[in-house]
Amino acid sequence: MNKGAIFPLFYLPPVEFFAKLKSQEGLLLMEKEEHFPKQTYRNRASIYSANGKLDLVVPVIKGSKNQTKAKDVRISYDFNWQRLHWLSIQASYRNSAFFEFYEDDFAPFYHQRTEFLFDYNESLLKVILKALKLNVVFDYTKDYQSTYPEFIDYRYSIHPKLSSDYESNAYYQVFEDKNGFIPNLSILDLLCSKGPQSLQFL
Secondary structure (H helix, E strand, O other): OOOEEEEOOOOOOEHHHHHHHHHOOOEEEEOOOOEOOOOOOOOEEEEEEOOEEEEEEOOEOOOOOOOOEHHHOEEOOOOOHHHHHHHHHHHHHOOOOOHHHHHHHHHHHHOOOOOEHHHHHHHHHHHHHHHHOOOOOEEEOOOOOOOOOOEEEOOOOOOOOOOOOOOOOOOOOOOHHHHOOOOOOEHHHHHHHHHHHHHHHO
C-alpha cells in the first residue's frame, strides 16, 4: 500500500500534474533535494498561442547544471524574460473567458524578481492551488533518494519529452478553431478557459 506520492516542483505545471495531485491520498512530498534536471517542466511551461503550442522557458544562471540542487538554482535576468512571458500569456488568453478573473494574481510574478527558481515555483503553486480551490497539504524531502518504494513517484514521469498516459477531456480553447484541441497544457490554459469549474474538470 502506498504511503503517498512525491512530486517535482514545476513552473506553471501542466494539467496532468494537478489531476495527479487531486487524486492522491496520504502524504504528499515536494522534491527539494534533487539535482536540477534540464529540459523539464521545472523551468518551462506550455501555453496555447495563436500559432499553436508555445513553450515558455525560465532561464537559469549558467552553472545550474546537474550538480546543482533544485533548491539552489538561481533565475537569470540577463534578458527580460518576464516581460516576454507576460506578453505571451496576455496575447494567448486575453480573449479567454476567465483571464481577467486571475490576471491580478499572476501579474506580480512577471514584474517582481525572485532569486531562486524553487521559491518562484513554490509561490506560483500556492496561487494556483488557491485559484483551483484545491486544498492539499504537502511536505518537502529532507534529502535526495533515487527511489521511494512506498510512494508513487511523479518526479520523472511528468515530462515534456515523454508521452503521457494522462487522458484529458476536451474543453474550449481560444485558438482551437485554428489548431484543434491541445491537451495537457499549463494549468493556466485550463483556468483561463474553465475558471471556477477547473477543479471539477480535473
